[in-house]
Amino acid sequence: MAPEEIENAVRAGMPEAVEDLKRLVSIPSVAFPGHPAEPVHEAADLAEALLRSAGLPEVRQIPVEGSYPVVYAESPAPPGAPTVLLYAHYDVQPPGDPDLWRTPPFEPTEIDGALYGRGAADDKSGVITHVAALRVFNGSFPVGIRVILEGQEEYAGERLEAFVEHNPELISADAIVIADAGNPRVGDPAVTTSLRGMAAFTVEVRTLAESVHSGSFGGAAPDALAALMRMLTALHDDNGDLRVPGLPRGSFRGQAAAEEDFRATAGVLDGVSLVGSGSLADRLWASYAVTVTGLDVPTVSGAINAVQAVAKARVTIRIPPAGDPKTALNDVVDYLRQVTPWGAQVTFADYTMGSGYMAESGGRARAALNAAMERAFGQAPRDVGQGGSIPLVATLMRQFPAAEILLYGAEDDDASIHAPNERVNLEELRRTVTAEALFLASYGEQ
Structure with a gap:
């Protein structure tokens, strides 16, 4: 498919993608102790149905010991093409105090081009990014596809690490896309190369x-x-x-946001100082x-x-x-x-x-992603760190040292993940879906 065809297909598919995201967000799939298990299984069932709708020939749920099931999907690679593993998670953080939400956390609400609700960004936007990007190809994928959607990342993500170690034949890939990150600001593309x-x-x-x-x-x-x-x-x-x-204290070679931008994003009150020493990048990503x-x-x-x-x-x-x-x-x-x-x-x-993660120098997959993001966002992505943790990434690095790991997504720094009034910017979601579809097409042609 030509890039223009991919972009047009994404635009045409976005209304369906947004409705699918609303369906996911309306499910309170909190996998923490003390919360009911039924909604988490309901979210797994919906994630399975969404992957089937994307044209993948094999889709199933696989039990994970002591946790919720992995929703797994696979499509074999065309001759000579690489294989890409797509990861996201369908569980969410607890909503916290409902009085702090401007809209009910599990009643997805569109306001000014954003969708509000618990999990709208973290990480049900990642699930929808994969589904919407795959739908572009109508079942004829340019690369081999494997998908794992996890059900307990927010509370006990380390349980999936044992699953990966015991099932390498299901996970191995030339490139691994982790759609559980995002950009510093809406429209400012970035690839996460460091995780604490x-x-x-x-x-x-x-x-x-x-x-x-x-x-x-x-x-x-x-x-x-x-x-x-x-x-x-x-x-x-x-x-x-x-x-x-x-x-x-450590040091990070990249640059974080300006202090005034960080204060605004974090909601630091007037007259209250930041804490710690060193640059913001040092404090947030390397210390x-x-x-x-x-x-x-x-x-x-x-x-x-x-x-x-x-x-x-x-x-x-x-x-x-x-x-x-x-x-x-x-x-x-x-x-x-x-x-x-x-x-x-x-x-x-x-x-x-x-464990944390530090990316190696980029290869063929990173070059394809850079070009895809530049076209989707209108500017080349930059490398950023993330203060958060995705323990699975370190396991994937150890298990598949030759694979390139790519972290990006629609969770910008103002998305209020893990906080009241979480939201995803729908235009940012469209650009992210476009970038992923362009990446899959380009990576398959190289």
């Missing part, structure tokens, strides 16, 4: 057999919440740099970061006058691409043990870990 790894754990502090009256015992009885707060604040110095030994992502303590509305006996926190560590998640996790846990006050009893549990 991650580790996370839960820390529990106990000081008393049970909570006691703060009037009768406060001032002498050790407060578990106060102990936990002291431990967590000890992780950073007054500038916001980490105090944990063994976690040095360690530790964030407290949850606390189990009495709420303000439910507070009583008591010294707390127990307090818990969930802590996440972001790790530079070359860093080792297990070492970093051990460093942070050991440090928290050292700064635990008053002899409080502290335990650590619920560990998760995933």
Whole structure:
């Protein structure tokens, strides 16, 4: 197909693609513990149907131990053509506080050219990118196609790593497209060449057999919440740099957004400073970061006058691409043990870990993607890092060292992924679909 034919086919198919995305977003496929399993399976069923509609001859669901099924599809390569693996995930983050959403999180709503809803960007836009790009070819694909759509990336993506290691014959490809990334801004094309790894754990502090009256015992009885707060604040110095030994600052050769743009995107309030040292690129893409992502303590509305006996926190560590998640996790846990006050009893549990990623120099697939994105967006893509983690990527690198891994997608930095009011810009989605279809055609002709 000529590039103009591909572009016209994408435009003609976008109304159907947007309706399909709405159907996906309306399913609350949260794969976290405590959430119902039925919607996740419903999303898998719909993803399977969408891949069938794209003309793939083999589509099926494959069980994953301890997780939700992989939706798998395959079409053999034409003689002499390479094979491309397409990845995305159909599960989503929990919506959080519904009062913070301007529209209901699972009622997809179009506003000013964007579709709002949980998962609209992360990563159901990735599912639709693959489906809409494949539909362009009406079942006659220029390359071999393999597709894996994952069902528990947001909570326990490491479970797919074992699946990949045990089923290499289903996954192997010359190029691997991960549609779970995006551009710094709408219309500013980028390819992600660096991902931080991650580790996370839960820390529990106990000081008393049970909570006691703060009037009768406060001032002498050790407060578990106060102990936990002291431990967590000890992780950073007054500038916001980490105090944990063994976690040095790194450097990234690329350039991040300007500080004023970053402040606006992050919603930093007037008069509030950024934290840490080094360039923004260094801090966001090449250095360690530790964030407290949850606390189990009495709420303000439910507070009583008591010294707390127990307090818990969930802590996440972001790790530079070359860093080792297990070492970093051990460093942070050991440090928290050292700064635990008053002899409080502290335990650590619920560990998760995933490695980072640094791209090698680009080859034939990257050259084809560069040309495709330049045509779709009107300018050549640039290399960027991402502070987030996709643990599967490191596994794919180890398992298939000769494959080129390409990360891009429709999730621009203003898409509010993992936050209230998540949205995908529909024009950005169209450009991303166009780029993928152009890439598949060009890569197959080289």
